[in-house]
Amino acid sequence: MGTGVVDGILTGGVYALMAAGLTLIFGVMEVISLAQGIFVILGAYLSYSLETHFGIDLFVGLLITIPALFIIGVGVEWAFLRRLKSQERIAMSILTTYAVFIIIEGILNVVYGTNYFQLHAWYATRSVHLLGMYLPYIYLFGFLLAVGLLGIMFGILYRTRFGASVRAAMQDRTAASLVGVDVRRVATITFGLGTATTAAGGMIYGATNSFDANSAEDLISRLLVIIVLGGLGSIGGALAAGVFMLVVEDVIAVVWSPDWSTVMFFIILVVVLSFRPMGLFGRQAARAQ
């Protein structure tokens, strides 16, 4: 059981990082980005290209892939999402981002083909023996990276002027606009930031799973569940929910049966939402119209 808990915490942190970007985007823009899963896979492919063609270490490569995905996110927001009318934003964002998902998936299939890939590094297969358990280095490093990046995100949100603008826009876009916040610019940068987090998530995912362009479909469903459980718009909620989800699944898979691991998680999700419909850390009051 100890192994299940530790595995769950370590992998949950990585999922939380991927989900944090998604929940941030929803909080500011009221956009449900179904493209988040394919951005994770795109991040994995970019890390793969840097590793195989240039010999760049996976973590060092993040210095390139994170800015690259930020730029791609800004581009997608400008090209596809900025034009959505506010009345239909949520519904249309689902369709629009799904279209982006399909486009990127198709491009990846053409460029990289249908073979499965996996990122390789010495820390992807080695582990450290601690407290009677073997803890894989990749999960330890990934967890630390996730905590670090989430910490940076918190710092931006709560220690910078830009972060104050983001929080203002999350509370009330109209009011924020009235006090001089450039809501459109905030939305663009937020989408870029939310997409940039997928570079790190993608690298860890690619180092721990074989992937192809179609791997995104399983990912996005998990990420959506995490942000619903954590509370839409709450980064802390995404972390808590990510860790909680993976711990529940891993412990039940080890102690009871893998067949029940996903089922039990969804039972717990329904119970939590029955008492707290806004999720674990979601805001009680409805957004001002």
Place this chain on the structure above:
Amino acid sequence: MGRNSKRTDVVRRGRSKMRRRAYGASSVALAGGLVLAATGSAGASSTGHKAASGSPVTIGISLSLSGDFSADGLNFQRGYNLWAAYQNARGGLLGHPIKLDIVSDASNPTQVVTNYEDLISLKHVPLILGPFSTLLTTPAQKVAHRFGYAFIAGAAGGPAAFAAKYHNYFDVSVPIVGQLLPFAKWITALPKSVRPTTVAYPTSNDPFTQPMVQAAQAVIQKAGIRTVYSKVFPSEVTDFTPIADAVAASNAQVVVLGSVDVPTISAFMQAFEQAHYSPKVMIATAGPDQGSAFSSAVGVSNTGGIMVPNVWFPGVNNALTHTMDRMYLAKYGGSISQISSDTAEAFSAGNALAAAVAGTKSMSNAKIISYLHSGVTIPTVQGPVKFNSIGQTFGGTFVFQWQHGKFVQVLPVAAKGSAKMIFPKPNWGQGG
């Protein structure tokens, strides 16, 4: 989230009318083609290949071009395309060049039903071939049966595919349930001094993997080899680490893994390596048979000793296999060890259809079905096939092992072409 292959009503009706006119106008050409085929067939069978030249005959196929089975689906697509090119170079079907109408089912059992309904009732394709996997073929069978179409599949040998005993259904691959038996028999026949004493059976809850693993488990358990882990995991699991860790904690000397794809086995292998656990023997139901898709995902040095059952491999001594291998390399490049068994399965399904059309000199589905049930033996890339009353074929099953970066046949030990097995499996990173 599957892609929809439907077109607008106007285009569908337009194409339907055009197709009816085309069929009416080509009936005379077809009759002439039949005469030519009958008089010319004796000489054209082995040497003078006469290219197909009449109006095309469309064969409808639903394939998993995206989704969980996409790697297999795309290899299947290659197999069907290669078969169509091969057959067209030999006169097509009764002189008509083959045109494949392949639509994607996104690995979705609901979409595959829609696809075959569209292909048959809207596009009016005269013939169809099967999708990939028992999971998708089983719902699609009902559509084919309802419309009376011959339904030949290449990779749908799970028990569920034969449960309804549809008279129009045929699978050119050996039923999967016994595919691990050569392995089970080998392990139980080992001398006691070297025979493993414990086995783990983690398997996905898939109609392909579970019957195979359970059949092998029954044989191995009966021989007194202890089961230390036996659990089923949902096929939608994305984090295999806790399951693999539990297998590693059992310290089983043998792992029989019910996997449907490369990501599953690669996740288990990585978790085993992280847990410093290397079983003496490891076999998976699928994944290692995917050629370079497997070796590039796990790393060639980790492939050593990994086994997988199958009825075919690219180096098998079969004239049709040699032809397909040559065509594959010419079109797609690479090496023959990279050719997936999916490609051979699809090609074989095409072989069976072509033989039935040629044998009946007709594209009538009713006649094709009767012909395939007549006890005729048909040569295919996977070897000769002969169908029983419920569309099963039987033949040899082999076990293959990765050895020094090559995929070789190792079981049955006495079978022609079997190499010496590497036992025990080398440690991780030392098998390249």
